[in-house]
Amino acid sequence: MKKPHNIFKKDPNRGLERDLRNQKLIFWLFLFPALFSFFMVQIIPFAIGIYYSFTNWSATAQLSIDWVGMKNYIESFKDFRFLYSTMITTIYTVLNIISVNVVAFFLAMLDTSKLKGRNIYRAGFFLPNIIGGIILGYIWQFIFNQFIPKAAAAIGFSYFSTHLMLGDVKTAVLAMVIVSTWQYAGYIMMIYVAALQNVPADLLEAAQIDGANAWHRFKNITIPMVMPAFTITMFMTLVNSFKQFDVNVSLTGGGPSTTFMGIAIKGTTLLAMHINETSSIYLNTAQARAKAIVFFLVIVSFSLLQVTLTKRKEVEL
Amino acid sequence: MKKNRTNISRVIARNVAEILTIGLVAFFIAPLILVLLNASKTNSQIITNALSLPTNWNTLIKNVVTIWNNPNLRYPQALISSTIVTFFSLSGITIFSAMAAWVLLRTRTKLSSAIFMMFVAAMVIPFQVVMFPLVKWFGVFSKFTGIPMLRSYFGIIVAYIGFGSSMSIFMFHGFMKSIPHEIEEAAYVDGCGKIKTFFYIVLPILKPIYVTILILNGIWIWNDFLLPMLVLGKGTPVQTLPLAVNNFAGAFLVSWDLMMTAILMALVPVVIFFLAAQKHIIKGMVEGSVK
Numbered sequence: 001m002k003k004p005h006n007i008f009k010k011d012p013n014r015g016l017e018r019d020l021r022n023q024k025l026i027f028w029l030f031l032f033p034a035l036f037s038f039f040m041v042q043i044i045p046f047a048i049g050i051y052y053s054f055t056n057w058s059a060t061a062q063l064s065i066d067w068v069g070m071k072n073y074i075e076s077f078k079d080f081r082f083l084y085s086t087m088i089t090t091i092y093t094v095l096n097i098i099s100v101n102v103v104a105f106f107l108a109m110l111d112t113s114k115l116k117g118r119n120i121y122r123a124g125f126f127l128p129n130i131i132g133g134i135i136l137g138y139i140w141q142f143i144f145n146q147f148i149p150k151a152a153a154a155i156g157f158s159y160f161s162t163h164l165m166l167g168d169v170k171t172a173v174l175a176m177v178i179v180s181t182w183q184y185a186g187y188i189m190m191i192y193v194a195a196l197q198n199v200p201a202d203l204l205e206a207a208q209i210d211g212a213n214a215w216h217r218f219k220n221i222t223i224p225m226v227m228p229a230f231t232i233t234m235f236m237t238l239v240n241s242f243k244q245f246d247v248n249v250s251l252t253g254g255g256p257s258t259t260f261m262g263i264a265i266k267g268t269t270l271l272a273m274h275i276n277e278t279s280s281i282y283l284n285t286a287q288a289r290a291k292a293i294v295f296f297l298v299i300v301s302f303s304l305l306q307v308t309l310t311k312r313k314e315v316e317l
Numbered sequence: 318m319k320k321n322r323t324n325i326s327r328v329i330a331r332n333v334a335e336i337l338t339i340g341l342v343a344f345f346i347a348p349l350i351l352v353l354l355n356a357s358k359t360n361s362q363i364i365t366n367a368l369s370l371p372t373n374w375n376t377l378i379k380n381v382v383t384i385w386n387n388p389n390l391r392y393p394q395a396l397i398s399s400t401i402v403t404f405f406s407l408s409g410i411t412i413f414s415a416m417a418a419w420v421l422l423r424t425r426t427k428l429s430s431a432i433f434m435m436f437v438a439a440m441v442i443p444f445q446v447v448m449f450p451l452v453k454w455f456g457v458f459s460k461f462t463g464i465p466m467l468r469s470y471f472g473i474i475v476a477y478i479g480f481g482s483s484m485s486i487f488m489f490h491g492f493m494k495s496i497p498h499e500i501e502e503a504a505y506v507d508g509c510g511k512i513k514t515f516f517y518i519v520l521p522i523l524k525p526i527y528v529t530i531l532i533l534n535g536i537w538i539w540n541d542f543l544l545p546m547l548v549l550g551k552g553t554p555v556q557t558l559p560l561a562v563n564n565f566a567g568a569f570l571v572s573w574d575l576m577m578t579a580i581l582m583a584l585v586p587v588v589i590f591f592l593a594a595q596k597h598i599i600k601g602m603v604e605g606s607v608k
Contacts (some may be wrong), residue, residue, distance in 0.1 A: 040479055045447040046447050139349075243445070
């Protein structure tokens with residue numbers, strides 16, 4: 001009878017205190033490596049970037065860096081190249097979200113319809129996704145510039161044998177959408193596949209017995225059940241399309257030229273590339289920072305808006 | 318009768334779907350086959366007819382040897398550099414993120430949830446926003462501490478751990494929520510310290526999720542172009558494969574046969590890895606995306 005009593009009485013306060021101290025130490029010890037590198041590459045550069053966007057920092061040699069207030073932001077919005085890039089990036093993003101998700105969802109529907117070789121097919125669809133954007137852009141540059149013209153000539157489709165897709169702004173944007181869909185659809189497909197597999201088979205069967213046809217089952221059961229997946233895929237395609245850079249560089253290089261508001265402009269320069277060029281070609285490093293901050297704010301607000309809108313449509317079973 | 322007919326139409330529908338899918342798969346892999354075919358031709362053969370099949374496969378071997386020895390591309394060095402960068406970055410990301418996610422989840426304070434939110438929120442920061450300040454900051458940091466951050470393995474590995482930690486911590490955190498707290502408590506009551514509990518109890522349970530994290534980050538790091546270009550720089554001793562191919566493309570974009578061979582050789586390690594670990598990759602992606 002005495003022993004358990006003793007155990008409970010054994011200096012409860014001192015043990016607790018030491019435990020807490022230990023816990024704090026372990027907390028910081030475990031957190032440190034990740035937090036350190038995170039601060040080194042994200043938080044500190046982000047803060048520096050915000051600061052420089054309010055200065056006259058430039059890539060050319062200068063005596064001092066001075067505070068200039070909102071000047072860089074105001075000038076950014078007066079820059080037709082920036083406005084044009086924003087417009088073309090928005091067009092590209094919208095087209096890309098539709099294209100990637102439609103293709104991916106279609107592939108996922110096929111893939112979950114109990115095909116024999118579905119594992120091989122998945123691998124095939126997924127393969128482009130593990131190839132880097134730079135390499136991929138060069139492959140497609142070859143296809144658009146060498147392969148398609150000759151293939152079109154061979155089958156007598158004269159338009160594409162004489163017009164290079166990358167030679168015209170409209171088709172060049174389309175070419176970028178094709179390449180990103182090719183790259184991304186297999187990955188997004190996998191998310192849809194996972195979601196579709198989670199749709200309970202007995203629910204679909206019950207609906208079928210109750211007389212719901214395929215379209216109704218699809219519309220009223222499958223779609224609501226995969227809504228959480230839509231939140232993920234829309235978010236991912238939105239952010240990824242908006243940030244597109246690699247394919248832009250290696251496929252179109254920002255070209256071909258066109259005119260906008262009376263100035264010559266490279267027709268497919270997406271925002272990410274434009275921000276780079278503001279600093280690397282126009283040497284206006286501070287303005288590039290301001291544009292980058294605007295770019296960041298646009299992405300944040302887009303994503304927040306998108307997530308809240310899609311979340312509203314989700315259902316819980 | 319009626320049942321029989323629906324069965325037949327179902328079989329037909331399934332076969333149509335099967336054939337359609339095979340066609341689509343062929344369409345998806347065709348560009349890669351095209352690379353292989355054109356890497357096996359001479360440049361004049363490509364220019365005259367990009368559609369034709371290669372006439373002499375020895376051309377491929379000849380092209381591969383040319384690329385292997387090309388002084389602009391330095392393929393063997395690039396392959397080694399890419400491997401080193403990817404290996405150490407992945408090790409760092411997985412272990413450090415798991416550690417951070419665990420303490421952030423198990424410590425229920427305002428501070429820990431604030432830190433967690435910061436990691437997650439940083440996922441939306443586009444790389445363009447931080448990249449130039451990052452280079453400048455790395456330069457300043459090196460000057461004051463003497464630790465080389467630019468043009469070094471150390472710098473780029475720290476960078477990858479920093480950029481990879483956000484998503485990885487988010488995923489580990491999500492997965493750990495599903496681990497019953499009682500397992501750890503039991504270990505703790507049995508006299509297992511916190512650190513031991515983590516390495517012996519928690520880490521092994523995390524296996525499915527760290528396979529996913531390794532794969533997601535591995536593909537990204539192996540293929541990444543912009544970060545190595547900024548942190549390592551072009552033409553320096555440490556060059557990853559995408560950088561090397563880009564260096565080469567700058568010099569040889571007209572010579573399609575060698576360009577295709579360079580692309581092919583950059584693809585080979587990725588494709589081999591994919592075919593070998595295909596099941597893990599796809600399973601990992603499925604699990605990773607739902608979390």
